[in-house]
Amino acid sequence: RPNDVPSDPYLLRVHMFRLTAVLLVIPGLAEVATCEADGSCEVKRGKRDSGVVLLQGVKKHGKTQGGQLQLDEQCAAEGEDPYDPQYRSAAKYPRDCCAGTKRCGPYYQARWGGWSYECLAQCRGEADDCGCVPPKGWSSRKQRCSGSSTTSDEEAQECRDRTSTTTTGVTESTTTTSTESTTTGPTTSFTGGTGPTPTHLNIMSWNVFFGNSRFNAMSDMLKGHEIDIANLQETNNKLDDIAEASGYTSVNTWRQKHDWCGYNFHNSDWGHAWSKELTVPGNRGVCGAMIFKGNAKFCVWGLHPIQQGNNVKFAKESVKIAAEEMKVCSETFNAPSIFLGDFNTLDWRGVRRELNKRTGWEWDLAAKHDIDFIFIQTGPLSVGEVESSEIVGDGTCWPGFPPNNGISRQCGYADHSPLWARIKLDC
Secondary structure: OOOOOOOOHHHHHHHHHHHHHHHHOOOOOOOOOOEOOOOOEEEEOOOOOOOEEEEOOOEEOOEEOOOOOOHHHOEEOOOOOOOOHHHOOOOOOOOEEOOOOEEEEEEEEOOOOEEEEEEEOOOOOOOOOOOOOOOOEEEOOOOEEEOOOOOOHHHHHHHHHHOOEEEEOOEEEEEOOOOEEEEEOOEEOOEEOOOOOOOEEEEEEEEOOOOOOOHHHHHHHHHHOOOOEEEEEOOOOOHHHHHHHHOOEEOOOOOHHHOEOEEEEEOOOOEEEEEEEEEEOOOEEEEEEEEEEOOEEEEEEEEOOOOOOOOOHHHHHHHHHHHHHHHHHHHHHOOOEEEEEEOOOOOHHHHHHHHHHHHOOEEEEEEEEOOEEEEEEEEOOOOEEEEEEEEOOEOOEEOOOOOOOEOEOOOOOEOOOOEEEEEEEOO
């Protein structure tokens, strides 16, 4: 018997009870990792548990350390993000701003790669025409906002020209970096898509991961599955890079205010005639486009609402904001709708009920994987019938806030599996 094992039967039972308690809180643990002197153990987990769990045996002020907020962290201090994901498991999340500060933004949070807020005594200036918040300005060389740059008048004008939208009554003109289209009542200028009407549609929803710059891998994913229409999330301001690498056409316009939207792309033999970008609180958005080929035409809408406890209310908020413009697109072009993206909730039924309620149409789930869904309209207009769907790289990648996400080559170096469906069309 080792010297550190107690000989007293009572103490031995206590010893065994403590060991059993530790094992019970680590279901499925195959081996125990090396523990540090302070009692912490790092345990690698699989896809279902996604990430690293810190087990802590040392207590301080009556609280277990690691993952728990201490008393002096119950509010977000000057310059901190009250929605910082490192506190998402705490009892108080999001946090209030500490006394003397207020919630400002949203601003880009480089530490975890998303748009959120900061607690500041005085809020910074508003974003300029290029989406840069002073003291940052637009850098034409870097093609992004930079702390060493100031947006010039010429750059501001170029940004305005790139995203200009003028609406008068029922007349709307929208200019993107790739094409220009004009809708005037029932008369529409169509761009591309003059080939024969297809019998099937391959459509994909894919969160490409904001830190992913492997544009060739994105191209291989789209081309390898012969995708006709793709809705991509977390692209940030990389729409032109993705389009150039893949040969697909980028339809929507990137802007900081709807940065994390679902952006539409279509294959070169398809076309489009209309696009719309809607802003959702938190620098999120819903982006739509009318995409067509021959007589097949669809109003395609993509979203990426905020993540907070997988609560469906944020996806519902996006549906509510988009509903009227969805009706405008459908009625203008007599086209059925598709609604897809990273919904940041597991409650696909709640989303479908909200789509039914807000549009007055009938919807079916075409494909799903975790928090990624593809919905298609089935009445009164109908997209068609789902023949098959696929989750690419399933089990090799998983979503989460870095470093608790999983990235793989099979998923195109993203932390979400590309999700796509093949639909037999009703046209």
